[in-house]
Amino acid sequence: DIVLTQSPATLSLSPGERATLSCRASQSISGQLVWYQQKPGQAPRLLIYDASKRATGFPARFSGSGSGTDYTLTISSLEPEDFAVYYCQQRFNWPITFGPGTRLEIK
């Protein structure tokens, strides 16, 4: 199975600051990476697919990048509603696997 490692586990920032979240795969996943946002008590919500394509409903302050084994989710200027847990997921190989998540919390 492909193992995804996310860092940091927790990121404490203030509104208006820039957030950089990392996802590293145990082998190359050729850009086949998805990011989800999850808020307490809610189902995950699709944020980014194919490493860099933003899903409907998310503003341009969210962006994804990366290739090979290393991927990044960037939120350029945090809004209060952005504080949540973010998961990466690979679809390069079965079984689909997820990273453990990064909790983005208000500082």
Add this chain to the structure above:
Amino acid sequence: QLQLQQSGPGLVKPSETLSLTCSVSGGSISGTRYYWGWLRQHPEKGLEWIGSIYNSETTYYNPSLKSRVTISVDTSKNQFSLKLTSVTAADTAVYYCARRLIAAGYAYDYWGQGTLVAVSS
């Protein structure tokens, strides 16, 4: 607007079978543009993929659960189902159904509301 509505018991006894159904409204479950899947999230933990079904017949299961999982589609009711046999306390989790859209990088773009299933006698 597509909606996925989950139903099924929130409490299952050890060694019994967990059964959940996901009813799809606002769109058809048939066709080759989507997969339909089940995922779960243990309390305060991350997400685990259980399995998917494609074109109503081709199934893909997580090897860690494969011997106990069955996912099926009922096109006449526009719904799909999960059965997990021989459950233990380790199967206690929030279970989600979701649609996997091929055109969106095979990502899960619509999710059910989640069902907390506790395994306890």
